[in-house]
Amino acid sequence: MAWVTVECMALAIRATGLVKKYGDVVALDGLDLEVEQGTVMGLLGPNGAGKTTAVRVLTTLLRPDSGRAEVAGVDVLARPKELRRRIGVSGQYAAVDEHLTGFENLDMVGRLYHLGAGASRARARELLAQFDLAHAAERVVKGWSGGMRRRLDLAGALVARPPVLFLDEPTTGLDPRGRVGMWDVIEDLVRGGTTLLLTTQYLEEADRLADRIAVIDQGRVIALGTADELKSQVGGERIEVVVSTEEQLEPARREAALLCIDQPSVDERDRRVTVPVAGGTRDLVELLGRLDRAGIEVLEAGLRRPTLDDVFMSLTGHHAEAEQAGEVSDDPDDSDDSDDSEGVA
Amino acid sequence: MSAVAEAVSDAAVITRRNLRKILRVPDVLVFTTLSPIMFVLLFAYVFGGAIGTQDTGVGYREFLIAGVFTQTVVFGSTFTGYSLAEDLQKGIIDRFRSLPMSTSSVVVGRTVSDIGINVVSLFVMSVTGLIVGWRIRTSVLEAVAAYVLILLFAFAISWIMAAVALTVRTPEVVNNASFIVIFPLTFCANTFVSTSTLPGPLETFANWNPVSSVTQAARELFGNVDPDAPVPDAWPMQHPEVYTLIWVVIILVVFVPLSIRLYQRAASR
Numbered sequence: 001m002a003w004v005t006v007e008c009m010a011l012a013i014r015a016t017g018l019v020k021k022y023g024d025v026v027a028l029d030g031l032d033l034e035v036e037q038g039t040v041m042g043l044l045g046p047n048g049a050g051k052t053t054a055v056r057v058l059t060t061l062l063r064p065d066s067g068r069a070e071v072a073g074v075d076v077l078a079r080p081k082e083l084r085r086r087i088g089v090s091g092q093y094a095a096v097d098e099h100l101t102g103f104e105n106l107d108m109v110g111r112l113y114h115l116g117a118g119a120s121r122a123r124a125r126e127l128l129a130q131f132d133l134a135h136a137a138e139r140v141v142k143g144w145s146g147g148m149r150r151r152l153d154l155a156g157a158l159v160a161r162p163p164v165l166f167l168d169e170p171t172t173g174l175d176p177r178g179r180v181g182m183w184d185v186i187e188d189l190v191r192g193g194t195t196l197l198l199t200t201q202y203l204e205e206a207d208r209l210a211d212r213i214a215v216i217d218q219g220r221v222i223a224l225g226t227a228d229e230l231k232s233q234v235g236g237e238r239i240e241v242v243v244s245t246e247e248q249l250e251p252a253r254r255e256a257a258l259l260c261i262d263q264p265s266v267d268e269r270d271r272r273v274t275v276p277v278a279g280g281t282r283d284l285v286e287l288l289g290r291l292d293r294a295g296i297e298v299l300e301a302g303l304r305r306p307t308l309d310d311v312f313m314s315l316t317g318h319h320a321e322a323e324q325a326g327e328v329s330d331d332p333d334d335s336d337d338s339d340d341s342e343g344v345a
Numbered sequence: 346m347s348a349v350a351e352a353v354s355d356a357a358v359i360t361r362r363n364l365r366k367i368l369r370v371p372d373v374l375v376f377t378t379l380s381p382i383m384f385v386l387l388f389a390y391v392f393g394g395a396i397g398t399q400d401t402g403v404g405y406r407e408f409l410i411a412g413v414f415t416q417t418v419v420f421g422s423t424f425t426g427y428s429l430a431e432d433l434q435k436g437i438i439d440r441f442r443s444l445p446m447s448t449s450s451v452v453v454g455r456t457v458s459d460i461g462i463n464v465v466s467l468f469v470m471s472v473t474g475l476i477v478g479w480r481i482r483t484s485v486l487e488a489v490a491a492y493v494l495i496l497l498f499a500f501a502i503s504w505i506m507a508a509v510a511l512t513v514r515t516p517e518v519v520n521n522a523s524f525i526v527i528f529p530l531t532f533c534a535n536t537f538v539s540t541s542t543l544p545g546p547l548e549t550f551a552n553w554n555p556v557s558s559v560t561q562a563a564r565e566l567f568g569n570v571d572p573d574a575p576v577p578d579a580w581p582m583q584h585p586e587v588y589t590l591i592w593v594v595i596i597l598v599v600f601v602p603l604s605i606r607l608y609q610r611a612a613s614r
Binding site: 059060061062063081082084085087088089091093094095096097098099100104108109111112113114140153156157 | 351354355358362365366369370435436437438439440441442443444445446450613
């Protein structure tokens with residue numbers, strides 16, 4: 001294939017101009033993506049950005065209207081069955097059989113990968129132990145918790161030790177503890193050299209797990225880079241201060257404007273002023289001194305690095321999280337993620 | 346492994362999974378065994394008195410059993426459709442689709458595992474039948490042939506139901522849609538009455554209805570045919586085994602590839 005050049009050999013995933021439409025809705029609008037072998041790529045975007053569609057196309061579950069893709073050296077459209085031998089997929093909804101036990105689920109997957117009876121059984125036991133599910137191996141999945149099902153589903157994706165792994169929102173719907181547990185599991189996996197494509201709407205998750213992040217909005221990649229690169233696109237650190245009364249917001253903003261490198265932003269509801277600064281803690285001390293002299297009472301003050309939410313805001317003009325508020329399910333666990341609280345003093 | 350060996354192995358894996366599920370969801374097994382008992386008793390005692398008077402020689406209960414067998418397995422084929430539609434809505438289908446398994450195996454595994462259900466329900470019905478006075482009056486070999494023919498026919502019908510399920514894709518709709526077809530098919534036949542009692546066009550339909558030919562063939566093989574009552578003149582009734590097998594082949598030739606294609610399409614949404 002003309003595509004395979006020396007440079008491309010190191011690519012585990014390569015997609016060019018993927019388009020997928022559902023009627024008038026454009027799910028993928030010419031998506032391009034390259035993921036190097038042995039790295040973790042995070043696809044970050046709000047609900048409806050096209051992340052899941054991209055994963056479904058790359059894993060042969062959906063045919064794109066146009067474009068081409070190659071995963072693990074196999075043309076996705078031309079040789080889907082060949083590709084399925086080399087990838088593992090774990091989706092947003094646990095793809096497990098409720099009426100089978102944990103062991104039977106993994107054993108069945110092994111046999112359907114044609115590993116043979118003995119190897120399938122051995123691999124199932126191994127994965128159940130690895131994912132801390134051995135105690136539930138002989139119990140029917142119906143009675144399992146959501147977090148356990150997710151781990152079983154992830155184990156199912158790993159049965160054939162695929163070189164390329166796709167995880168579609170692996171922690172959506174998990175409680176905070178389950179989420180951290182899943183992150184540990186994923187970090188262990190990629191340490192073993194697996195190439196991973198991960199979709200998430202949690203900025204914190206992409207920041208923690210991904211080597212590179214592709215920010216997706218309306219079916220296209222709108223920004224690409226490491227978390228640090230993306231953050232540096234929106235400037236350096238920020239100072240945030242919360243003042244005690246609304247009347248003090250405007251004087252506080254004026255004081256902040258004197259030392260900042262960009263215009264400060266004001267959040268009236270939280271009485272919060274945010275200013276990008278170049279001088280770090282020095283600027284923080286300076287600003288606090290000025291506010292004190294101006295008689296402005298500060299309830300809270302801190303220095304933080306820009307979060308990916310800042311990146312999203314500056315790239316798209318809307319918050320990544322705002323979109324999901326209306327859509328997200330009845331799951332109370334979804335509401336308490338504190339994605340952009342990093343480093344606030 | 347060759348592609349064929351893989352397809353067989355995959356279908357076997359899915360069959361085993363389906364059978365496990367049948368054993369673990371007891372409602373399915375309970376109703377699979379209860380409803381045939383109900384049918385045998387209902388027709389033997391409720392209709393038996395009213396209809397039985399027409400027959401001389403072989404009693405109505407003997408006449409009836411083969412009809413109940415056929416009717417029950419044909420009704421049972423809706424379970425194939427229901428389960429398949431249910432699977433399509435469950436997460437496990439995403440796992441299946443991401444695996445390098447044969448695309449035919451989900452449907453093949455379904456229809457094959459449902460043979461198991463039919464074996465159980467035929468066994469239960471036979472025991473119930475023996476209790477109420479039904480007898481096999483021929484040889485073991487002929488009786489086995491009757492059971493095999495019924496199972497083959499049920500297998501073919503379950504492929505039709507698979508196609509229905511893969512088209513409508515909602516378990517409840519599968520149930521409703523299939524009953525519209527199954528009721529007339531099993532009642533406009535010789536299952537419970539002799540076709541000669543039916544009015545003109547209906548009699549012709551019933552004589553050419555494969556449900557009638559399966560029933561007729563089973564009656565002959567079990568030795569439950571009234572020697573004094575003439576077999577209808579229609580060719581299917583004169584050659585019920587051949588006619589049934591022709592239908593089985595036609596149905597399988599049309600619906601096996603169709604259902605597999607529909608599965609591939611339904612699964613790639």
